[in-house]
Amino acid sequence: MRTTLKQFAAVLGFICVANAARSEVGFEQHTLTNGSAPITLHLAFNPNSVLRRPVILMLGALETNRIPAWSTNLVREGFMLAAFTAVHPPDPDPKRRSVWLYFDERFAHSYALGGARAIADSQRVLNYLVSRSDVNPEKIGWLGSSSTAIPGLAVVTQGPRLAAFVGFVCTGAYAQWFETWYEHGLWRGETNGLWPETRELLQKHDPICHAAKAFPTAVLMVCGGADKVVDPKTARAFAEAARPAYASDPDRLRLVIYDGFGHNLPTDVVQEHAEHWFRLYLNPTSDPPASATAATNLAQSVIRSQINAADHRSLTGVETNRTNPNGINR
Numbered sequence: 342m343r344t345t346l347k348q349f350a351a352v353l354g355f356i357c358v359a360n361a362a363r364s365e366v367g368f369e370q371h372t373l374t375n376g377s378a379p380i381t382l383h384l385a386f387n388p389n390s391v392l393r394r395p396v397i398l399m400l401g402a403l404e405t406n407r408i409p410a411w412s413t414n415l416v417r418e419g420f421m422l423a424a425f426t427a428v429h430p431p432d433p434d435p436k437r438r439s440v441w442l443y444f445d446e447r448f449a450h451s452y453a454l455g456g457a458r459a460i461a462d463s464q465r466v467l468n469y470l471v472s473r474s475d476v477n478p479e480k481i482g483w484l485g486s487s488s489t490a491i492p493g494l495a496v497v498t499q500g501p502r503l504a505a506f507v508g509f510v511c512t513g514a515y516a517q518w519f520e521t522w523y524e525h526g527l528w529r530g531e532t533n534g535l536w537p538e539t540r541e542l543l544q545k546h547d548p549i550c551h552a553a554k555a556f557p558t559a560v561l562m563v564c565g566g567a568d569k570v571v572d573p574k575t576a577r578a579f580a581e582a583a584r585p586a587y588a589s590d591p592d593r594l595r596l597v598i599y600d601g602f603g604h605n606l607p608t609d610v611v612q613e614h615a616e617h618w619f620r621l622y623l624n625p626t627s628d629p630p631a632s633a634t635a636a637t638n639l640a641q642s643v644i645r646s647q648i649n650a651a652d653h654r655s656l657t658g659v660e661t662n663r664t665n666p667n668g669i670n671r
Contacts, residue, residue, distance in 0.1 A: 365389065366416060368405055376465050378427040378458075385412075386475075390419035395480035395623035396470055398463065398503075399424040400489040411612040419625035423470060427462040444522045445530030446539065452488075453515060453542040456495035460546070464501045480504050480623045482559075484615055487511060487571060487604065494579065497558050498551035504629075505559040505622035507615055510571050510604050513548035513562075513579030516540075521572040552582035559593040559622040559629065563614050565602035573598050590631060593622075 367388045373380040383403040386394055397415070403424045408416055416422065432438050439447040463483075471478040482505035483493040490508030497506050498513070512518045519535065522528040535543075544550065562580065564573035580596040587594040597614070599606060622629045647653055 386421040393477040444527040459492035512575040556586040566600040
């Protein structure tokens, strides 16, 4: 089968475009040793974008030649990805070490401990990041899903200060979450409760205990309404506890629940919310928005629900009563 000159040019063009796309992303790996647990930090960014980059923190790692699909547009626009892993020594007693997805007192303790450790570990990562001239220290956020988001809410409430947080299928009410393991038939522990040391950690680091400290971090939680692994009612409990602190800027705290979805949200949902939230609150070139003032009565609320020039009254065909005591009419 002969290859025409036009076909060869098309293939060559495709290869050049693919190579150019790869060359737009630079990758770095660093080891931070200034602590009890060494941290491996993976960075990915477009070296030809903005001079001072906003940063999206993540627990975990990045591949050396590929970024997550949800981040492609953000990295192109100037965002830096920073994935980190701290290697903490395991419990010296093998019987106390948690087993992945074995919902017992050991597994619960690992999350309580993970939240506490994330606070200290992320401080070391931020110390390194803000020392770089290409990082904007005022625009550092966190993105995670499930096990990589849950510790992030501990960081949101107890520092270091983050500008924005996006968490999928996560919770900021650890103790309440552990209780749902019984309700949903997940509990497999030999006892009917948590270890005393777990409860001590929860008293100090359960995010819901410090929910008022979350402000002014822009917090977005996205959950599945049918999630039995991380029950969305525990995310709602955290949001309700934090909401009074956001009275001056309520748009900064959002809880989105996708009815009918479980612990796995569609990939387009992840990309949509990540891009939207970080463009709002970590934008490389513009300041974050301020919340609009709250409507003070039903008339204002109705007006604000109009998304074009048409008056809702004319569309519904109802008569105008100028003496309506409810103040609906203008």
